[in-house]
Amino acid sequence: MSTEAASTLPAARLFPAEERLVEHFRNLKPDLPDDESGRLRRDAAIARIERDGLPNRRVEEWKYTDLRTLLREAAAPAPRPDARVAETARADARVLAELEAVRIDFVNGHLVAAGDAPAGVTILPLARALEESHPALADFDAVEVARGNALIDLNTAFLGDGVIVHVSAGRQAGAPLHLRLVNRGEAPFATAVRVLVIVEKGAALTIAESHEGDVAAQPNTLVEFVLGDGAKVEHVRINAEAAGALALSTVTAMLGAESNFRSVNLVAGGSASRHQVFLAYGGENAHATVAGVTVISGEEHADTTLVVDHAVPGGESRELFKTVIDGDATGVFQGKIIVRQDAQKTDGRMMSAALLVSPGATMNNKPELEIWADDVQCAHGATCGELDEELLFYLKARGLPQAEAAALLLQAFVGEALELVSDETMREAMNALAVKRLENRS
Amino acid sequence: MPAVQETIEHVRTLDVDQYKYGFETHLEVDKAPKGLNEDIVRLISAKKDEPAWMTEWRLDALRRWVTMREPTWARVNYPPIDYQELHYYAAPKMNAAPKSLDEVDPEILRTYEKLGIPLREQEILAGVEPSRRVAVDAVFDSVSVVTTFKEELAKAGVIFCPISEAIREHPELVKKYLGTVVPVSDNYFATLNSAVFTDGSFVYVPEGVRCPMELSTYFRINERNTGQFERTLIIADKGSYVSYLEGCTAPARDENQLHAAVVELIALDDAEIKYSTVQNWYPGDAEGKGGVYNFVTKRGDCRGKNSKISWTQVETGSAITWKYPSCILRGDNSRGEFYSIAISNGFQQVDSGTKMIHLGRNSTSRIISKGIAAGRSENTYRGLVSAHRRASGARNFTNCDSLLIGDRCGAHTVPYIESKNASAIFEHEATTSKISDDQLFYCLQRGLDGEEAIALIVNGFVRDVLQQLPMEFAVEAQKLISISLEGSVG
Amino acid sequence: MIEIKNLVVEIEGNRILNGLDLTVNDGEVAAIMGPNGSGKSTLSYVIAGKEDYEVLDGEILLDGQNILELEANERAQSGVFLAFQYPLEIPGVATMSFLKAILNAQLKARGEAELSTPDFLRRVRGAADKLQIDQDMLKRALNVGFSGGEKKRMEILQMALLEPRFCILDETDSGLDIDALRIVSEGVNALRDGKRSFLVITHYQRLLNHIVPDTVHVMSKGRIVRSGGKELALELEASGYADYETEAA
Secondary structure (H helix, E strand, C coil), X not given: CCHHHHCCCCCCCCCHHHHHHHHHHHHCCCCCCCCHHHHHHHHHHHHHHHHHCCCCCCCHHHCCCCHHHHCCCCCCECCCCCHHXXXXXXXXXXXXXXXXXXXXXXXXXXXXEECCCCCCEEEEEHHHHHHCCCHHXXXXXXXXXXXXXXXXXXXXXXXXXXXXXXXXXXXXXXXXXXXXXXXXCCCCCEEEEEEEEEECCCCEEEEEXXXXXXXXXXXXXXXXXXXXXXXXXXXXXXXXXXXXXEEEEEEEEEECCCCEEEEEEEEXXXXXXXXXXXXXXXXXXXXXXXXXXXXXXXXXXXXXEEEEEECCXXXXXXXXXXXXXXXXXXXXXXXXXXXXXXXXXXXXXXXEEEEECCCCCEEEEEXXXXXXXXXXXXXXXXXXXXXXXXXXXXXXXXXXXHHHHHHHHHHHHHHHHHCCCCCHHHHHHHHHHHHHHHHHCC | CHHHHHHHHHHHHCCCCXXXXXXXXXXXXXXXXXXXXXXXXXXXXXXXXXXXXHHHHHHHHHHHHCCCCCCCCCCCCCCCCCHHHCXXXXXXXXXXXXXXXXXXXXXXXXXXXXXXXXXXXXXXXXCCCHHHCEEEEEEECCEEEEECCHHHHHHCCCEEEEHHHHHHHCHHHHHHHCCCCCCCCCCHHHHHHHHHCCCCEEEEECCCCECCCEEEEEEECCCCCEEECCEEEEEECCCCEEEEEEEEECCCCCCEEEECCEEEEEECCCCEEEEEEEECCCCCCCCCCCEEEEEEEEEEEECCCCCEEEEEEEECCCCEEEECCEEEECCCCCEEEEEEEEEECCCCEXXXXXXEEECCCCCEEEEEEEEEECCCCEEEEEEEEEECCCCCCCEEEEEEEEEECCCCCEEEEEEEEEECCCCCEEEEEEEEEECCHHHHHHHHHCCCCHHHHHHHHHHHHCHXXXXXXXXXXXXXXXXXXXXXXXCCCC | CEEEEEEEEEECCEEEEEEEEEEECCCCEEEXXXXXXXXXXXXXXXXXXXXXXXXXXXXXXXXXXXXXXXXXXXXXXXXXXXXXXXXXXXXXXXHHHHHXXXXXXXXXXXXXXXXXXXXXXXXXXXXXXXXCCCHHXXXXXXXXXXXXXXHHHHHHHHHHHHCCCEEEEECCCCCCCHHHHHHHHHHHHHCCCCCCEEEEEECCCHHHHHCCCCEEXXXXXXXXXXXXXXXXXXXXXXXCCHHHHHHCC
16 A cells, blocks of 8 residues: 555566566577467467566565566576486485375476376376377466466466376375475576366365475476366475575466365475465365465565455365564565355455564565455454563473473464374474474574 | 434434435635646635745645656546546635634535534533533635634633644644645645645644643535545644544535545654544445545654554545555554444445554554445455564554445455564454344344344444544444445345 | 144245144243254244245234234234344344344334333343343343353343233253253243243253243144143153154154
8 A cells, every 4th residue: 555656657668687587588499399379378478577577566466575676687497407417306305205105306397207197197298288289278277366477477488397187087196296396506597387287076186396406496386276076185385495596386276166175385495485376266165275384584585475266155265374584584475365246155264473583574464355245254364473472481481491482382383384284294294394494593 | 322222213214315414505605717737726825825835835745746646556446537627726705714603604604503513602512511512613615614612722722723824823833743744745645635725624732731622623515526625733742632523524416526635643742632533425326426535644643652643433425435544653652543434335435444653662553443335335444554673562453344235345455564573563353244144133033124233233343443432423423324324235 | 812824834945844733822821842853943933034934835823913924023013022042142232222222113113102211221120130130241242242041031131121922932941050041931931921922942841840831732844743731741751752753754
């Protein structure tokens, strides 16, 4: 609601970020054999960025995270790594190493290996899907409220590689899938991976996504879910990027009737990040749980932006986000619940809680409700503050030193959101990463 | 307690879709030609007999305004306003400033009588406890027609007069404070107001004085195609207290009327200002035709330590409301409060809320907002709570509830919560709900009809805010709430 | 006198009442007992005029006038009072304000003058004292934060104030401890005046020790399957409802 906005409108001229991106696009020799529509999509996306410029703080949805500034040093897309680099990267990947899963490995944004798909599941490299003009491509961009989003446009324009995962009707994928995205190198580079996950009627899938590396990469990942009626998806995402990385990510989900979608994100790496979730209720009585834990310090910046679009009756959504901010770091949470006119009996609850543990920390919360139907129950809450002095005192009175007492409370604070991960191995791995981040702070 | 019943009584006696303040007063009027330019600004300044520094201040504002663009971020839609098609000055013809009520045009007096605003001090005195007396500044279109109880207030050292008079009589105070809370180029509408404001109230409460009565201003837009641009400036000096009430109405007209006010409050050390508004501008007819565009900048500056500013608003009128009464909590231990009831029905659009800007240590704020949307209206709460680095120990609690009646209206909540201080604790909660069928049935089973039941439940929903209003205003507000919701149940 | 004739009611396509007949004479206290799901609460809602129910057939006559065409508030004004099994909470509305609003609405509907505030207060206090409802409770928002027992006493208080012609008590004993049960029952018994009729809906016989009925009706699968005197309640207490659930099937 900045009143200054009155006098200034976004300028149409290109800034260094846009100039670089346009140049990178011109130099782009896509490894992927785009079909005609693929090429058109790329061209349209870059044209929008050229025309409108990258979003900056004058654009409402980017008020707290200035993409134009973040991408001032926009890096060129990473070339496909040679086999030796890819092998080393895969062997060294540590996040969720203990998880028994079908692994789909990307190195520097390029698909390098995929395990055997479990029964009822097909894993199709995006390159092949594009070559064949695979019918599944029609499920791209299913979620309307996500269209026109700058990160999605950038992903579309620079799309490097990806997979399409398909789970047949009624099948329960026997093992979880694990998308491992590892970045290796010396100099910064950008990646744009797109994953489409189609879970047909009554089918179920657990899928993990881990991001790690040793380079200040600029990944921009788009994972789209399409859930059939009664389908069930559990998704976790772990950002354990190297220091200096700029992690951009989007998850969208189109929910069929009575489907159940759960997604938990952990920000435990990188220097700056923006994680977007767009949910759309396509069928009645679907349920979604979206949660996130962010632990940041130093000069880091982490943005979580969520839009939940209830368009049909009976949808339920639960969102819980926890942010711990140390040093001079900045946390951002923007969450919007939209309930359209037909979405009667919607039940939506959203909570964002932040703890500021140093004098230089900043938290920006923007929890929105946009309601058009009368018979609904919607609530959102947001808190920010420091650790509860009384609780600290209580623990100290029981003999715990200050630091341990604080650590215990912080773990409990983030644990509440991580508890929503039902796979035990994943939950514990995420907990361990969060705890390590909390210990390393200051 | 009996007020609820009174509400219900009131509803019963009214025709549906009746804005009871919609009548027009026919007067001879002195009007500036249509349009806005430097000449018009000079004309207004001359009409007000203003010193040169004020004319320059206005011209400066106009020059800035022409470079600005109308804001578009609020969730309101309206056709473009042609600012050259409005009259920026309209005043009932009077030979000179009236010395007493006897010199005021009887038509105007009758208008205020019809509106239920007491302008004769002796009438006010009759049978009323002295402590409940209210001093009134009546602003009719562009001029203040009368200010009551001036002498008595002067005895206590309180200055309460039209701002045009203050500019002439108390230039040192006006110069010192005007534009210090809402800078000239703060926003499009505030800048416009700075250029063309015509009248409004000025209040100065000296150090250590508790204002002996409630002060109030009653705004009435009467003339066709005029904008009303009032400017209010209230200064509570150290250790003083003042409670100020504001009421607004306008005739029912097919065309839209523009109202762009600026209100500045300044509370010095240990001072307290309580500002209450019942805004009931003409909302337009059942088809959404006509109504007032209400673009208002209200801001209070808790400049001194331990100062307190409290805004209470009941917004039931206007076709469009764009209004964010705010507090800058500059002083250590200062406190800001915002209590709001915003009701929209028909085709009304409300985008309202507050800003609580915590700069001082241990500053606290509280926001209670109750939005009720019915008909095809849009009702948005937009609010900012921020803590700056220095604001250690800042506290905010925000509760923002919306109630929807029917499924063709919208209720939205857009809070911005920004903290740069670890020891600041902010809590925000918001809910959206409807009147449950079971609640309604329960009331019907006891013999209340549909509208009575809704009025009762809605009055319960807004009770926390109503309690913040002075007694007479609370009763008036309750009636308004019921009237505003008429026709909302099928 | 209230006469219910061949009442057939559905909700969302499910038939709940299936040709129910029942007459309650002036001054009579009729008890309806029956297993869960037999349609007891539906009957009370349909008499009171809740909208969710679809009446497919039959009529409900109050002193000869068919009330099915009336709105819920009009039925209330003509003397039907339902003491809810789960009284609703109305946040922000002080109990006293609510009582005044409903009493005046009804007086007005009957063409009677409204009570002056002192008269109103006297009347509420008198009724409240009998039900051991203290002044503090009357200042609180209606039913908000009230215990189960307090809510039920508040229902009886409203009943006493409104002086209805026909009172329906829907599972009024549920959630009451023995003391509260006694207070509530005494409140109801005090309203028995030989003219006012009562329909007492209960699952257990216990309440009928306190509010002694003139007639007892057993309901199953949406109709009255057996009627008798107060001894029938004791019999049911001993034998249970098992017979009726199969009998009517």
